[in-house]
Amino acid sequence: MSEIDATLLKKLEENFAGRFVRKDLTARIKEGANVPTYVLEYLLGMFANSTDDEVIEQGVQRVRATLANNYVRPDEAEKVKAKIRERGSYTVIDKVTVHLNTTRDRYEASFSNLGIREVVTDSKYPEEYERLLSGGIWCIVRLSYFFEEESGNSPFILEKLDPIQIAGLDMQEIYDGRKNFTTQEWMAVILRTIGLEPLEFTEREQLLLILRLVPFVENNYNLVELGPRGTGKSHGYKELSPNSILVSGGQTTVANLFYNMARRQVGLVGMWDLVAFDEVAGINFKDKDGVQIMKDYMASGSFARGKDQIQARASMVFVGNINQSVDVILKSSNLFEPFPDAMSGDSAFFDRIHAYLPGWEIPKYKPAFFAKDYGFITDYFAEVMRELRKQSYSDAFDKYFNLGDQLNQRDTIAVRKTVSGMVKLLFPDGIYTKEDLEKILSFALEMRRRVKEQLKKIGGMEFFDVELSYKDKESLLETIVPVPEQSSNTLIPNGRPKAGQIYTVALDSQARRCAYSIESQMTGGNGKFAKTGISGHNDAKEAMDNAYRYLKKNSGEINANLHLDQQDLVVNVSNMNNLDMTKELTIPTYIALVSIALNRPAIESLVVLGDFTLNGSVKKVDSLADTIQVAFDSGAKQILLPSQSLSELSTIPDNMQNQLTFIPYDTVETAAIRALGFK
Structure with a gap:
């Protein structure tokens, strides 16, 4: 153990005695026990809470024996019931929930895995352990059996109950203890609590990992994390707390998630502190209004069902995989792309997200990443996080x-x-x-x-x-x-491009604004004009042909020495966003041809906007503000645009206007002259 870890362990012993456990022990037992981590670590805290290796090993064996002999597996429930009946009494480990039966004025317990209900319970247990009444607690319970036909009671009798989760919490212990740790030490304790070794992560990565816990401590918090597989995105929402639920598969209903009208019962958002959706691409509401209700809830923490306005505090977490590099996605789409179609184009839905955690920055887990030192017992820390929701x-x-x-x-x-x-x-x-x-x-x-x-x-x-x-x-x-x-998302490089290369922004065939690169080449020949990159797009082909024909007819307006009938020209068009082709190519193609013919590059970081008709009439740019936004995001510093579009510059934010130079043109020839920097 390093000097730093020894210091940290000493502080844990002095401030949180009995509240921490060695994290590698959890992994050792977890492999053979299908029991929640928070239950497992509570048992380890009871039997193996020591720094002595011999005591720890004895404790591990006791935990294993306890789980093997007493943990109720759902598929063995009938066998355990028979044991209770035949032996007269038997001790089980199960999740117990207690409710008050007002008809018979008594408390009754339900056992989750054992599947028995209405077990008469002494009032001292719910009085001492209030969580029995709100969600239930995993417990060690001594049950006996006595059948009395006329009584109408369950034959199972609860003799003794001992919680194996935190049944009570003194937050002052946290407040007082925190004062004795540096911020770096406290972050290390938190990360080891969730099973990760802090020394293997940068400070930035540690902050991102801790951000995953914010939905546990903050009411109605909406978090998205998308990234590569193998980075532990969903693990914590399933294992770290008995107060969170991971919805796998994505298929859900309004009744299940929000409110069941038939039963008049609030769904998952009312039962849990945190509802996490695994694999966002599969989210699918059977109800048409599901996404709308989710939007309402994410915005206000409430939703309307029938005549009722329902309030709830559960946070919403959306995790999923990104299968391409971030650079590629940013050039072709957006970072919400993995969401299903019902959400992907809904800006109002995504505007309700409070934080987008960049999962691609968290490295894929490897064995060295998992903690072997001491951290808080998971259930203890889960209760701390739940209590912090009140602040x-x-x-x-x-x-x-x-x-x-x-x-x-x-x-x-x-x-x-x-x-x-x-x-x-x-x-x-x-x-x-x-x-x-x-x-x-x-x-x-x-x-x-x-x-x-x-x-x-x-x-x-x-x-x-x-x-x-x-x-x-x-x-x-x-x-x-x-x-x-x-x-790092600049499509248009700084400086002047090579001769014959022009950048433009236009609508593709799916009405998406994209950046395009037009590159031209010239060789000696007899006036042939070839076009590449536009296979199957007749509108694009026609626009480029119009540009070439116009240049041949009016080349003297640019330079008397342009002899296009003695040159072969090739122009290639590519969508820099990896999407579809555009038909708005007359002006940029024309300027690219002039540029290669004169062997003169366009001015620095220029985007050419506009189009012209067969007779050379310049067209106004539609939706100028949105078009310039794409150009600006792509790295443009100068914008060549039709003069009639200048009146719309007032719709562009001042900060963007201040960073761009706007160059107007009235005619096709003026556009080429100014794009190439002649005047």
């Missing part, structure tokens, strides 16, 4: 920072929720510095900006305000928080 630190940064002007109300709510959740996890005692808050605030803004960047791709100018920022109240310095993957 809020959403205003924690208000003393030091203001949010920037580009944050709307939903952005503000999202950022405050993320900040609150991260503060609860890292500083549950509420003691933090300005530097701590600045790091968390910047992190929260990035997670929300990732959502906004994708909304901009889906919804256009409505979501253009993506430069989320914060302002230091003391220095008045404003910091715009970037999104790492966006900085």
Whole structure:
């Protein structure tokens, strides 16, 4: 054990005696026991809570023996019932829920795996262990059997009950204990609690892993994590807490998730603190209004069913796989692409996401990543997280920072929720510095900006305000928080392109705005004109032919020495977003031909917009703001556009206008002259 780990273990022993366990023991027993991790670790905490190897080994054997002899497996329930009857009494491990039978004025217990109900229960148990009444507790229970036909009671009798989950919690223990750990040490304890070795991850990766826990501590928090397979995206929502549920397969109903009208019973969002959807691509509501109800719930924590307005606090988590590199996806689509069709084009749905965790930044798990040192007993930490839901630190940064002007109300709510959740996890005692808050605030803004960047791709100018920022109240310095993957998403390189190459933005055949590269080559010949990259697209072919014919007819307007009948020209068009072809190619093709014919490249980082008719009349650009947005995102610094479109520049945000140079043209010839920098 390293000196750092020895120091951390000493602090755990001094501040959280009996609340921690060695994490590699869980993996050893888990392989042969289909029992939740939080139950397993509670047993380890009872029998193997020591630093002495011999004591630990004895404890592990006791845990195994206890599970083998007493844990009730659902498929063996009848066998266990028979044992109770034949032996007179028997001890079982099962999840027990207690309710008050008001008709008979008594408490009755239900056993989850054993499948028995209405077992008369002494009132001292629900009084001492309140969680029996709200969701149930895994317990060691001594049951006996006595059948009395006339009594109408269950023949099973509860003799003794001992919880094997945390039945009570003193949060003061957490508040007092946290003060004795540095932030780095506390993060290490949290990561080992969830089974990961902190020394194997960078600080950035550690923060991302801790962000996965925010839905456990924050009410009505909506999180998305998409990334490659093998990074543990869904594991925690199934194993780390008895208060969360992982919905596998994606098929669900409004009745199951929200409210069953027939039974007048709230669904999963009312029963659990967190509902996670595994494999978002498979999410499918049998009900037509399912997505709309989900949107309402994600926005307000409530939904309407019949005449009732139902409130619930469950957080929503969406996890799934991304099968391509992020760079490729950003060029061809958006980072919400894996969602099903019912959601993928719905900007209002995605606008309700508070944070997008970049799962591609978390490395694929390997054996060295799993913790072998000490962390909190999972069930203990699960209860700590549940208790933290009652607090809020959403205003924690208000003393030091203001949010920037580009944050709307939903952005503000999202950022405050993320900040609150991260503060609860890292500083549950509420003691933090300005530097701590600045790091968390910047992190929260990035997670929300990732959502906004994708909304901009889906919804256009409505979501253009993506430069989320914060302002230091003391220095008045404003910091715009970037999104790492966006900085590498420049399609149009800096500097002048090679001669014959032109960039444009236009609608493809599916009405999607895309960036296109037009490249031309010229060799000696007899006036042949070839086109590549447009196979099967007759509209594109016709537009390029029109551009060539216009140039041949009016070449003297550009340069008297252009002899196109002595040259062979080839023009290739490619969609830089890997999507479909466009027919808006007359102006860019014309300029590309002039550029190669004169061996003169276009000016730096230029995007050419516009189209012209057979007689050379220049057309106005449709939806100029959205078109320029795509050009700007693709790396353009200068925009060549028809003069009649200048009146629409007022629809473009000032910050984007300030970063672009707009070059107008009235005629086809003027467009070529200005694109090539002649004047």
